[in-house]
Structure formats: structure tokens, C-alpha cells
Amino acid sequence: MISDFSFSRDTIGFMIDGDVTSDTIEKLNGLIKEKLEDFDKINLYLEDSNVDSVSFPALLKEMEFKFNYAKCFNKVAIVTDRTVLNLIVDMEKLIAAYKIQSFSSSDRLQAMNWISER
Numbered sequence: 001m002i003s004d005f006s007f008s009r010d011t012i013g014f015m016i017d018g019d020v021t022s023d024t025i026e027k028l029n030g031l032i033k034e035k036l037e038d039f040d041k042i043n044l045y046l047e048d049s050n051v052d053s054v055s056f057p058a059l060l061k062e063m064e065f066k067f068n069y070a071k072c073f074n075k076v077a078i079v080t081d082r083t084v085l086n087l088i089v090d091m092e093k094l095i096a097a098y099k100i101q102s103f104s105s106s107d108r109l110q111a112m113n114w115i116s117e118r
Contacts (some may be wrong), residue, residue, distance in 0.1 A: 001059075002028055007116050009038075010074075013045035020054040025061040032069075041074050045115045046081035047108065049071040059088070066092070077115040079108050 002024065008016045012035050035042055054075060064071070076096075078089050081104055089102040103111035 001053075002031070007043070007045065007112070010035075010041070011043035011045070011115060013047065013112075013115075015049040017050040017052075019052050019113045020058045020084075021058045022055065022061050025058045025065070029061075029065045033081055036069070038103050041072055043075045043115050044073055044076045045111065046079070047111075048078075048082060048085065048105070051080075054082075054085070063088070063092075066096070070097040074082045074101040075115055078102045079105060079111045081105050090091075 001016070001018050005013050005015075007013060009060070012032070016028070018022070018024075032042075032044065066076070076098060078085060078100070080086065080102065086102045089100055093099050101111070101114060103114075
């Protein structure tokens with residue numbers, strides 16, 4: 001399940017729980033594309049809120065989307081305690097055209113502050 005909220009007009013957040021499949025990522029990407037209809041660049045906050053599992057095809061689809069839309073992001077904050085997702089963020093930092101940072105669940109307020117900073 002995906003719950004969305006806004007920090008500001010050009011900063012959106014999503015809390016994701018349950019199983020993350022390719023369908024979940026398709027829905028998430030559609031919501032992001034809707035926001036991009038109003039703004040050239042956005043900030044994106046993604047929080048792992050009790051995700052049960054993440055499929056490999058879903059990870060690939062998410063990475064492909066961020067690669068194809070890289071010019072549309074200013075910052076991306078990922079809040080998760082999953083080691084594998086933190087490692088992916090560390091690799092993404094090396095090639096991303098936008099700022100990306102991962103935060104632990106206990107640092108979610110820091111993540112919200114970071115994504116909201118201009």
C-alpha cells in the first residue's frame with residue numbers, strides 16, 4: 001500500500017508498506033509523474049513503513065524510472081532500516097544527477113528536514 005503526502009508544492013512523500021512488487025512501483029511512478037505535470041523538478045521522500053518484501057523486478061523498475069527521470073529530481077530521501085536498500089542508495093549516489101540520501105527509521109525527522117531544505 002502507498003500513502004502519499006506533500007511537504008510543499010514541489011516536495012512529495014510516500015510511505016510504503018506491504019509487499020513491494022512491480023505493480024506497486026508502477027503505481028508509485030504514476031503518482032510521481034502526475035506531480036511532474038506541474039513541476040519541472042521535485043523533491044521525493046520515500047519511507048519504508050513496514051514493507052514485508054521487495055521483489056528484484058520492483059527494484060529494477062524503480063532504478064530504471066529514477067534513471068530515466070533523473071533530471072526531474074532535486075533531492076531524494078529514502079527512509080529505511082533495510083541494509084540492501086541503503087547499499088543501493090550508496091551506489092546510486094555515485095551516478096545520480098540529483099542529491100540522494102538514506103536515513104534510518106529513527107532519523108525520519110532528520111530526513112524530513114533534509115528533503116524540505118531549499
